[in-house]
Amino acid sequence: MAKTSIVSGFYKLPLKERLAIIKDFAGLTDEEIRLLENTGSLPFDVADHMVENVIGVFPEPLGVGVNFLINGKDYLIPMATEEPSVIAAAGYAAKMVRDGGGFHTSSTAPVMIGQIQIVGIKDAKAAKKQVLDAKAVIIKKANDQDQVLNSFGGGAKDMDAKILDTSLGQMLIVELYVDCRDAMGANAVNTMAEAVAPQLEQLTGGHVYLRIISNLATKRLAKAWCTVPKESLGGEAVVDGIAYASAFAEADPYRAATHNKGALNGIIAVVLATGNDHRAIEAGAHAYAALKGRYTSISKWTKNKNGDLDGVIELPMAVGLIGGAVKTHPIARIAMKILNVKSANEFGEVLAAVGLAQNLAALRALSSEGIQRGHMSLHARNIAVTAGAKDAMIDLVAAQMVKERKVRVDRAKEILDELCKKQ
Ligand code: MEV
Numbered sequence: 001m002a003k004t005s006i007v008s009g010f011y012k013l014p015l016k017e018r019l020a021i022i023k024d025f026a027g028l029t030d031e032e033i034r035l036l037e038n039t040g041s042l043p044f045d046v047a048d049h050m051v052e053n054v055i056g057v058f059p060e061p062l063g064v065g066v067n068f069l070i071n072g073k074d075y076l077i078p079m080a081t082e083e084p085s086v087i088a089a090a091g092y093a094a095k096m097v098r099d100g101g102g103f104h105t106s107s108t109a110p111v112m113i114g115q116i117q118i119v120g121i122k123d124a125k126a127a128k129k130q131v132l133d134a135k136a137v138i139i140k141k142a143n144d145q146d147q148v149l150n151s152f153g154g155g156a157k158d159m160d161a162k163i164l165d166t167s168l169g170q171m172l173i174v175e176l177y178v179d180c181r182d183a184m185g186a187n188a189v190n191t192m193a194e195a196v197a198p199q200l201e202q203l204t205g206g207h208v209y210l211r212i213i214s215n216l217a218t219k220r221l222a223k224a225w226c227t228v229p230k231e232s233l234g235g236e237a238v239v240d241g242i243a244y245a246s247a248f249a250e251a252d253p254y255r256a257a258t259h260n261k262g263a264l265n266g267i268i269a270v271v272l273a274t275g276n277d278h279r280a281i282e283a284g285a286h287a288y289a290a291l292k293g294r295y296t297s298i299s300k301w302t303k304n305k306n307g308d309l310d311g312v313i314e315l316p317m318a319v320g321l322i323g324g325a326v327k328t329h330p331i332a333r334i335a336m337k338i339l340n341v342k343s344a345n346e347f348g349e350v351l352a353a354v355g356l357a358q359n360l361a362a363l364r365a366l367s368s369e370g371i372q373r374g375h376m377s378l379h380a381r382n383i384a385v386t387a388g389a390k391d392a393m394i395d396l397v398a399a400q401m402v403k404e405r406k407v408r409v410d411r412a413k414e415i416l417d418e419l420c421k422k423q
Contacts, residue, residue: 010053015044018055041331050325062273062331064338065090065266069102070224070353077354078335079269084378086265089361090354096364097357099232100308103224105349111157111219112185112318114176114193114212121206124163124170130203131161131174141199142176142192149188154181156192174200177219182344184277184320189213215280216287217316222345224352225312227304233364239309241367242301242360249297256297259359260289263299263313266358267351274339274347275325275332277318281351284316299359313356317348380407387412393419 003025010018019033028036036056039047048054065077065087079087097103121127131138135158142156149155158177163170176196178189193211201208230236249259264285271278289298299313321344326332341347380398387409389397393416400415401407 022055042329046328050328063087065094065354067091067094067098068353069098070350071105075350076338077270078273078338080273081269083265084382085375086269090266090357093357093361096228096232097226100227100229103226103353103356105224105353107222107345107349108220110180110344111177112180112189112217113214113219114178114189115210115214116174116193116197116200116208117210118172118174118200118204118206118208121172121204124172127172127204127206128161128163131200134203135159138196138199141196145191145195146188149181152181154179172204172206182321183323184318186213187323215283217284217318220316220318221314222317222348222352223314224349224356226356228309230307233309236307238364238368239303239307242309242363243303245363245367246297246301250300253295256289256295259297260285262362263355263359266354270351270354271319273335275329276320277324280318284318288316299356301363311356311360313352313359315352317351319347319351320344321347376407377402383407383409383412387416389416
């Protein structure tokens, strides 16, 4: 008989009963159930309050990117990622950047955009004027929703409206500009957008559907830049290679997607470790990369007149020190303590610097020896573990596979067998 996925009241069941259902449905072993039950540093009751229908936690390795010097301040960067070589590469690049004086950064005020979609308007131009004439009243209504944010100097600061021609006719989009201070801001902005909707319907005679934050946070940008001495990179030919790589990404969306992914490898690892919303950052970065009508790179590298390498990155940075899982997740709290940033702006700037470092590491490797050598030696350890190697055997099996350039589970098993026989 086919199994059903309809489980009414699943969320009300205690963990044991939830696991019994999953065990039965998926045929999990007792050992697999034990792994799920062992939630370690994220206790079940905390996880259970974070999301729905919890049956376990999903641990990722948490590492630290070293060598970061940003605006003259030293940082250790907590990074959560499943990808080998990302954390090592960040520290390696940060070391080279340090030789050139470290990273420099800037950011705009932490302003997020809330969008309210109004449809069914007879005269969109007239409606737009009516909305803009009522700006003060609408902003006041928005600010009435969040006294705490106001008390910290944040809140709705401005608004605008635009007429969109869509496949379903014209619509009026009202945008609230909300200074979120040290919060990521989704809750504050969405609450405000929902609160002003009835007023907007009244003013325009239209109907409001969507009231939601935009992840294309063009008013909340972080920027980082650096100069890397050619000697630190291994000579002017490497500088040329990175500049060519950058020009390639700027010109070609297929390359830009991978180039940007390389920068996001670092950024997302930190965002994840600190319990922030990494999907928001990822969506914002890619949309920003396409903002001028063609998808391109979010960073740029050029050779300067001394033959050294100049790099710059800029992207939307909707991250917070409060809200979401930042304060509830015990490891995120520790990650935040390690990061030691005092404001969401400082946090965003550090993230931009990490992205630039990660991008540099990838381009340096790609434009010289290629990434497979370094990548494979780390990947080989994963494969050795998958093949059953333990303790000292992991490195022995990995080294042999790299030497043979055969990093595969079947080969790892053979090597492991041979080594075990010799013992
Ligand atoms: C792999 O995770 C990231 C890279 O592909 C980035 C890049 O190509 O620039 C190495």
